[in-house]
Amino acid sequence: MSRIMSRKGQLLILLSFSIGCLYLxxxxxxxxxxxxxxxxxxxxxxxTRFNTSYHPLMTSNTSVVSAxxxxxxxxxxxxxxxxxxxxxxxDKIFQTIPDKEMHRDAGPxxxxxxxxxxxxxxxxxxxxxxxxxDGDFVFRINRGPTKGFEQDVGSRTTHRxxxxxxxxxMGNSTHMVFFAFKLADLKWLVSxxxxxxIKQQNKVVKITTKANxxxxxxxSPGFMKYVHHQWLNKHGRYPSTGFxxxxxxxxxxxxxxxYGFGADxxxxxxxxxxxxxxxxxxxxxxxxxxxxxxxxxxxxNKLELYE
Ligand code: C5P
Numbered sequence: 660m661s662r663i664m665s666r667k668g669q670l671l672i673l674l675s676f677s678i679g680c681l682y683l684x685x686x687x688x689x690x691x692x693x694x695x696x697x698x699x700x701x702x703x704x705x706x707t708r709f710n711t712s713y714h715p716l717m718t719s720n721t722s723v724v725s726a727x728x729x730x731x732x733x734x735x736x737x738x739x740x741x742x743x744x745x746x747x748x749x750d751k752i753f754q755t756i757p758d759k760e761m762h763r764d765a766g767p768x769x770x771x772x773x774x775x776x777x778x779x780x781x782x783x784x785x786x787x788x789x790x791x792x793d794g795d796f797v798f799r800i801n802r803g804p805t806k807g808f809e810q811d812v813g814s815r816t817t818h819r820x821x822x823x824x825x826x827x828x829m830g831n832s833t834h835m836v837f838f839a840f841k842l843a844d845l846k847w848l849v850s851x852x853x854x855x856x857i858k859q860q861n862k863v864v865k866i867t868t869k870a871n872x873x874x875x876x877x878x879s880p881g882f883m884k885y886v887h888h889q890w891l892n893k894h895g896r897y898p899s900t901g902f903x904x905x906x907x908x909x910x911x912x913x914x915x916x917x918y919g920f921g922a923d924x925x926x927x928x929x930x931x932x933x934x935x936x937x938x939x940x941x942x943x944x945x946x947x948x949x950x951x952x953x954x955x956x957x958x959x960n961k962l963e964l965y966e
Contacts, residue, residue, distance in 0.1 A: 736841030773912035777919035894945030
């Protein structure tokens with residue numbers, strides 16, 4: 660009898676514990692998250708997409724991706740190269756650039772404001788320059804220049820996001836944020852800081868690009884797949900460099916301000932610094948879905964979108 664009673668007692672304790680946990684959880688969801696002077700209620704739409712277990716930047720440890728991720732990454736390119744080639748090149752990369760993940764210093768004290776600057780023509784006559792420069796980090800993408808456009812786009816560049824075909828020279832204090840869409844891109848990076856003899860590219864790429872080797876950051880293929888699947892629901896063949904930079908900013912910044920995103924009135928991805936002929940309709944990227952997602956993030960107070 661006493662045995663039965665004790666089982667009942669145990670059950671009661673377990674039940675009340677579970678109810679207590681449920682109550683606590685529902686209340687925790689009501690507690691606003693306060694970062695950088697702004698308090699936002701927890702947002703299920705955001706939490707189903709944002710996942711801190713995905714690290715944007717690669718180290719030799721985090722370069723080991725799952726077979727599924729590797730297959731996804733391989734589908735972006737025309738290569739027969741397998742896992743062994745990938746691993747061999749990645750190992751070479753980390754013999755060249757620092758094998759440490761930068762900017763993983765989140766905490767209640769940190770309030771890092773980031774400006775992410777896309778290349779949209781909507782920056783023309785925006786006068787956003789001073790605001791952009793005010794960010795702790797200023798991310799610029801591909802060729803996006805500052806010289807001659809300072810009033811609208813600012814002049815500081817703490818991070819320049821590139822892949823080989825879009826590479827430009829950068830200042831000695833600028834981080835190169837490197838996106839590899841194919842194995843040849845990783846080989847290009849090795850060559851850039853060693854022999855300068857890369858020959859494998861399909862398109863013409865620069866053999867040399869001025870950049871500080873100790874500030875290079877390589878974006879991991881796993882992170883790119885996470886953005887494509889979790890944020891874009893697989894829209895487009897793969898995400899645009901700009902959209903991936905915005906999501907990366909969520910992982911390393913506390914406040915994200917986005918400038919220079921959005922097509923022109925005909926749905927073309929125009930540039931503030933040049934006329935694109937023929938016009939470019941967002942290509943292989945899910946441009947419209949990316950833009951709608953940015954608008955949703957703005958609506959939910961997760962970023963500030965300046966158009
Ligand atoms: O054209 P480019 O790829 O160099 O532009 C950088 C990024 O800016 C793109 O990857 C895209 O995310 C964004 N962009 C945009 N609207 C434009 C031009 C570019 O959203 N009109």
